[in-house]
Amino acid sequence: MWTDSKPDMREAGRKEARDAGPAVKRLMALTGDMPHLDKFMQDKLFALQLVVWALRGVTRVILANNPLSGSLMLAAIYWASPWQGLLGTLGLLTSTLVAVILGQDSGEVWGGLHGFNGMLVSLLMGVFNSAGDWYWWLLLPVCLASATSVFFFSGLSPVLDRWDLPVAVFPFNMVIIIYFLCTGPDNPYFPHHLAVPPSWVPPNVTALSATQVLQGIPLGVGQIFACSSLGPSLLILAGLCLYSPLQAFHALIGSAIGTLAGLSMAVRHECLYTGLSGFNGALGCMAVGGLFFMFNWKTHLLAIATAFLSAYVDIALSNLLGAMGLPACSWGATLTVTLLMLLRGDVATYRIPLGQVRAPEQNLRSRSRWQAGSAVEQESTDV
Template identity: 70%
Template sequence: MWMDTKTEAMEASRSRATLSRRVLDGLLLCTGDMEHLDEHIKDRWFVLQLAVWGLRGVTRVILANNPLSGAVILAALFWASPWQGLLGTLGVLASTLTAVLIGQDSAEVSGGLHGFNGMLVSLLMGVFSSAGDWYWWLLLPVCLGSATCVFLFSGLTSVLDRWDLPAAVFPFNITIVLYLLCTGPNNPYFPHHLATLPGTLELNGTEFIAVEVLRGIPLGVGQIFACGALGPSLLILGAVLLYSPLLAVHAVLGSAVGTLAGLSMAVHQDSLYSGLSGFNGALGCMAVGGLFFTFNWRTHLLALASAFLSAYADIALRNLLGTVGLPACSWAATLTATLMLLLSGSLAAHRIPMGQVRAPEHNLRSRSQWQAGHTAERRESTDV
């Protein structure tokens, strides 16, 4: 009888271990790039495929590539503002459908590469519009601007591919600047707010509220999607964590570095408290910290340097473009990341080719396997 009880206990322990293992495997399937999902939907309805492509495009804004993370981010945007959530959804769908209609590369479309610029354009049009929420005329430039990003992305990619560089968010930055220049604050159909010059704000004091400054760090991650609410920003950070813990750490570090750079330049408190000082630093840090470079202590220091450079460049560009009423958008992080990818010397050896970029943890494992295989080959050749 004692043996029977012991056997039952062992079987129960095995079943619990098996269940835990299955749950863990299921959770791991939801992380990273979720490439298995592409095989699963290959022969499914086009609407389902379009939804997955669009969700991948949503996460590409924040340098991720996970449709489940995209769904979490969309939920965060609708939580912060249903109007902004609607504009973002329409933008990513308009640009993705345009790419399908004009016959862009299927791998780029399914990977969401033609969706994220359209989403950013639509979100910024909504943020800068002075006509208020639920202004339906705005849907026209949202669709046209999102479609324009596809043509710019395709043209820039053919040029930048020569140096193995990504088109990144150059199409978004170009399109939104052209839109704001074409309309103006007094346009009868599409009026927008002018970017405020730092010198026109009320006198900036030297006293800061430490809690508000710390609160601005997670808000810096949310501001990548033009979201200035704390709860949705934390949800966006959680979506990045689901895709890659390493990328999420660099997002927080980059935003903190951007906030520190803003403090050192005594930028206005509103920029620090709202996260606007941190989002370019977050983007610059994430791009280098494991995404386009394999992660190690050298590239980690390079990622922090990229965050500082992005943050300081953003301050300078805001002061410059503010003279003509234009926002700096993400020009600083985009230009800085491009310069980092052009680096030569020993750091260039850690750079990942554009066609092989995956989640940072996957990049790290692939690099380790490649180095192990290379070491084994050298040993075999030496033995011979």
């Protein structure tokens, strides 16, 4: 009885494996950078192309590049606050359309590189706005500041390209500081809250809650989008995991390290509970842990060190700028990662050329290709 059925069972198993193969490939095609989608969208309506470009821009905020992940992250922002979702969408579309009108590089526009700075500027404006939600006058500076980020991006690109460095969120950090310095907290049209230094401890401080500190770790990932709600933050993390599980792993590690750095510096409990201590660490850890550097045990340790350094630089800058009522935004991670990408020696051998950066898993698969390209380029330039 058993001997008769075993061949049939083996044949059925092979058939299931053959049937599962294409299904797995289709699922895998939804992860990573999805380059095939750009080819598919080339002859489609401009409005549909704009949607894909914008969704890629959403994920660029968190160092990813996947429109499906972008849809999850945008849904998370609307879930946390419809008003914030509206501001983020407006800033995203404004900066993308301005880049198209100005004739910026098409590859940069398709990849969402001109959208994410505008989105971040608009989200921070909404968070610090003291006039409350649905304050329609705020839409005017949101559009102007988002458009300005395109000019900053375009101006910084040729300068940073000389060292093969990304423009990253330099435009966002610069534009938002300019906006806060121009308006001030008592502006009759665009008032905003003053940033509080993390070292400032209010009187009658309560005991530290371990549960809330642990909850602040996933919130640190959400704070990259200025989101302080747990459910939306987990959805953002799920969208990042769809793009790259390895990058999502480093985001959590970096946020945990940033939280630990905040504990070591005795920052305000609110910074620990809301994830404000963790998001710069998450950004720094993701950038080095497989994105701009080839992933291995050395760069993994470097990513951990980067998370610590990003968090401490953020605390220092937050205390400095907070004295003037200004937020430090993501200056800590931006400056730290930029300096690390300029390092020479053994670390530089693991650096991935900027034009060949993909999802960490794809970087691992294409390691031999970009290393060979680098070797050929070095031979051709040696005198």
